[in-house]
Every structure is written in C-alpha cells, then in structure tokens.
Amino acid sequence: MHSVYIVEVIVQMNTETKALINKGEMLPLMEEFYTIQGEGAHTGKAAYFIRIGGCDVGCHWCDVKESWDANLHPPTHTDTIITNAKKYANTVVITGGEPLMWSLDYITKQLQKDGIKTHIELLAPMRFLVFGTGFVCRQKRQNYPCSALTKKPTN
Numbered sequence: 001m002h003s004v005y006i007v008e009v010i011v012q013m014n015t016e017t018k019a020l021i022n023k024g025e026m027l028p029l030m031e032e033f034y035t036i037q038g039e040g041a042h043t044g045k046a047a048y049f050i051r052i053g054g055c056d057v058g059c060h061w062c063d064v065k066e067s068w069d070a071n072l073h074p075p076t077h078t079d080t081i082i083t084n085a086k087k088y089a090n091t092v093v094i095t096g097g098e099p100l101m102w103s104l105d106y107i108t109k110q111l112q113k114d115g116i117k118t119h120i121e122l123l124a125p126m127r128f129l130v131f132g133t134g135f136v137c138r139q140k141r142q143n144y145p146c147s148a149l150t151k152k153p154t155n
C-alpha cells in the first residue's frame with residue numbers, strides 16, 4: 001500500500017528529484033520548527049521538529065490532515081534541514097505525516113554522526129520493529145493490531 005502511494009507521488013517529480021528522494025537526500029518537508037516536546041517520555045524537553053509530508057494511514061482523529069498529500073510539500077534537501085536543526089537543538093523529532101514512508105537512512109545517519117538525538121514519531125509498533133532500536137516512537141493509532149503481533153497460536 002505504501003509503496004504504491006510513494007510511486008504515485010514520485011511519478012510527478014523530475015528525474016533528479018526522484019533520485020534524491022529515493023536516497024533520502026531530499027524529503028517532502030511540510031514544516032520545521034524549534035519548540036518544546038508536548039507528548040510522551042520527553043515532554044518538556046526542547047527539540048527541533050521536522051514534519052515530513054505524506055501519509056496514507058487515515059486515522060479519523062488526525063489533527064494534521066494537511067500533511068497527507070506529499071505533493072503539497074516541497075522536496076527539500078535533507079542537508080539543509082539538518083543544518084537548520086543543528087542551529088537550534090541537540091534533539092530532533094522527525095514527525096509527519098508518516099515519516100517511514102520515506103527513506104530516513106540518510107537523515108538519521110547524518111544526525112547521529114553530528115551527535116543529535118533523533119526521535120521518530122510513527123505508526124508504531126509494526127514499523128518500529130522493522131526500523132530497529134535507538135529511536136523513540138509513540139503509537140499514534142488506537143487499536144493497532146498489537147494483539148495480532150503477540151497473540152499465541154490456538155493450535
């Protein structure tokens with residue numbers, strides 16, 4: 001489902017932009033700002049928020065529906081985003097949208113290289129398990145099938 005959506009978005013971009021997006025060297029940036037984390041275990045701590053456009057999940061309570069259409073958010077060089085973040089904070093929160101629709105290898109490696117703590121807000125736990133450890137995530141969608149992941153076989 002996600003790969004089909006990404007293909008639809010990328011088809012509308014020029015060849016160079018597509019290549020950079022595929023490598024994670026550009027991301028559809030919706031907004032970026034320095035603020036205080038208001039949720040989760042890091043509530044009250046300052047962080048630089050990077051909101052990446054694009055989401056095909058469709059939570060009915062979503063408060064950032066304007067993030068859903070990635071075509072509305074300009075492909076932005078990831079190095080520029082990182083440079084901006086480093087001016088403000090030693091912690092970055094990558095949010096969306098659903099950020100794991102995009103390649104985050106480049107941005108996370110660069111941030112880690114610069115000693116920036118990286119928190120990713122995503123539709124956990126499924127994608128968190130795929131992505132690995134070292135990041136903070138929170139579950140956004142109620143009733144996501146955690147029980148399906150942990151349910152013991154009946155036979």
Ligand code: SF4
Pocket residue numbers: 055056057058059060061062063064065067096097098123140141
């Ligand atoms: S995953 Fe996030 S951005 Fe996507 S619909 Fe749900 S709350 Fe909104």
